[in-house]
Amino acid sequence: MLSVPSIVERFLETKMQVHPDVVSYIREHDDEDLIERIIAAVPAHTLVVSVSHIPGVTKEKDGIRFADTEVEVSQGKQGSCHPVDHIEDYIQYFRDRYNRLGHMIRSRCDVVPIVAIKQNDRLRQEEVAVCGMVADTRTTNNGHRIITIEDTTGTCNVLFHKDRPDFTEAERIIPDEVIGVRGTVSQEGTIIFGNQLLRPDIPFSFQPYTSKTRGKAVLVSDIHVGSDTFLQEAWDRFTGWISTSDISYLLIAGDLVDGIGIYPGQDQELVIKNIYEQYNTLGKMLSSLPSHIQIICAPGNHDVVRGAEPQPAIPSKFTGSFPANCIFVENPATIILQGVRILMYHGRSFDDMIGLIPGASYEQAHGMMAEMLKRRHLALCYGKKTPIAADKTDRMIIDPIPEVLHTGHVHIMGITKYRGVLGINAGTWQSQTAFQKQMNIQPTPAKAVILDLQTLETEVLDFE
Numbered sequence: 001m002l003s004v005p006s007i008v009e010r011f012l013e014t015k016m017q018v019h020p021d022v023v024s025y026i027r028e029h030d031d032e033d034l035i036e037r038i039i040a041a042v043p044a045h046t047l048v049v050s051v052s053h054i055p056g057v058t059k060e061k062d063g064i065r066f067a068d069t070e071v072e073v074s075q076g077k078q079g080s081c082h083p084v085d086h087i088e089d090y091i092q093y094f095r096d097r098y099n100r101l102g103h104m105i106r107s108r109c110d111v112v113p114i115v116a117i118k119q120n121d122r123l124r125q126e127e128v129a130v131c132g133m134v135a136d137t138r139t140t141n142n143g144h145r146i147i148t149i150e151d152t153t154g155t156c157n158v159l160f161h162k163d164r165p166d167f168t169e170a171e172r173i174i175p176d177e178v179i180g181v182r183g184t185v186s187q188e189g190t191i192i193f194g195n196q197l198l199r200p201d202i203p204f205s206f207q208p209y210t211s212k213t214r215g216k217a218v219l220v221s222d223i224h225v226g227s228d229t230f231l232q233e234a235w236d237r238f239t240g241w242i243s244t245s246d247i248s249y250l251l252i253a254g255d256l257v258d259g260i261g262i263y264p265g266q267d268q269e270l271v272i273k274n275i276y277e278q279y280n281t282l283g284k285m286l287s288s289l290p291s292h293i294q295i296i297c298a299p300g301n302h303d304v305v306r307g308a309e310p311q312p313a314i315p316s317k318f319t320g321s322f323p324a325n326c327i328f329v330e331n332p333a334t335i336i337l338q339g340v341r342i343l344m345y346h347g348r349s350f351d352d353m354i355g356l357i358p359g360a361s362y363e364q365a366h367g368m369m370a371e372m373l374k375r376r377h378l379a380l381c382y383g384k385k386t387p388i389a390a391d392k393t394d395r396m397i398i399d400p401i402p403e404v405l406h407t408g409h410v411h412i413m414g415i416t417k418y419r420g421v422l423g424i425n426a427g428t429w430q431s432q433t434a435f436q437k438q439m440n441i442q443p444t445p446a447k448a449v450i451l452d453l454q455t456l457e458t459e460v461l462d463f464e
């Protein structure tokens with residue numbers, strides 16, 4: 001993402017100041033050429049560049065939205081992913097995560113650097129606030145929780161007493177999330193007794209944007225074309241229905257096809273054993289839809305691209321049979337439909353969250369969407385089931401806040417709402433596989449979620 005100083009400096013070079021909304025807009029679109037296009041469009045003698053100077057954009061009271069674009073990919077455009085070159089990339093990656101998530105916490109309270117806890121005698125037995133990334137979590141013999149957190153100056157331990165009223169939140173702290181803690185420093189300066197846990201979170205003031213014009217999207221995921229459990233008839237009923245409906249957009253959040261060699265013995269369960277053929281078949285299926293429907297295709301862990309997230313878009317050599325109304329995006333990606341932001345993420349990190357968060361289950365996986373939103377991050381834990389590719393910035397951070405978080409992967413449909421953000425965990429078009437039977441996962445196949453962009457209301461249709 002472009003840095004704030006680099007954007008401000010470019011405008012200053014042209015003797016203009018720039019409004020913070022314009023800076024946020026440029027950062028969200030992460031497009032250096034956009035700066036030049038704005039500069040070119042600004043009338044002579046302008047002193048401050050405002051949102052009204054951005055070509056094609058109007059300002060709404062709750063932020064900046066597109067005036068005349070129906071579909072815009074604001075994050076996760078094809079080609080945004082970079083290969084991991086150096087081990088140093090991981091240092092930059094985690095520093096970016098710490099800085100940006102930490103900033104959300106530090107803007108709400110004054111924190112001291114962790115090194116000061118041990119070094120500054122005057123802080124002993126005083127209440128302080130610190131902010132850091134979680135390096136370790138453990139439970140003591142007496143059932144209290146000890147969290148080791150780290151900032152750029154050092155590490156410290158925080159103890160959350162099991163009898164505190166908010167102890168359940170402390171039990172849900174997971175590795176590599178960024179938290180703030182208000183607490184009392186021990187007499188020796190070796191530990192902080194936690195009084196309050198702070199997360200980046202969604203502000204209570206968040207007001208979701210709704211489209212000013214009519215429009216409906218249908219959200220699905222996990223089609224798994226090529227698998228012997230793919231439900232072709234249900235899919236055909238679904239696409240037959242779309243063709244007669246008032247749907248304008250179809251969003252598919254990954255696992256477009258079943259893939260090849262994803263797990264041992266997969267070939268026994270494939271009816272299409274060639275990866276090109278799998279995508280060709282899906283491309284033909286989507287070609288039967290009316291061409292005015294805009295289709296957004298994102299990858300998942302069964303698709304042909306690298307497994308590490310963010311995942312690149314499906315390369316063009318696999319998409320020759322797809323119709324021209326398909327847009328291929330990365331995983332994750334933010335799609336703006338008539339001004340409504342939809343963050344698409346396949347959802348592999350559900351596997352990690354469900355293992356780490358007490359009380360979580362596959363049946364109620366949509367509950368984990370609130371946990372992602374609280375932490376403002378899609379895939380926190382490094383080195384578990386979700387592979388993460390380092391980049392100079394952390395693209396798994398949830399920023400800006402979307403109106404809708406659209407996931408899949410679990411194969412169990414669920415809808416939730418957290419502080420104004422709608423969570424839609426789309427189901428699947430595959431019946432129970434041998435692996436899911438072994439894991440005791442009961443999928444809810446052939447359901448499609450209709451999203452009304454004007455009201456943000458949902459409707460679930462069952463095509464089984």
Ligand code: D5M
Binds near residue numbers: 302385411436439441
């Ligand atoms: O995921 C299909 C289902 O299998 C979904 O409910 C998640 C579950 N799953 C997938 N991988 C794992 C691992 N590693 N552990 C536990 N559960 C898992 P799909 O991505 O379609 O194969």
Ligand code: FE
Binds near residue numbers: 222
């Ligand atoms: Fe899947």
Ligand code: ZN
Binds near residue numbers: 300
């Ligand atoms: Zn998956």
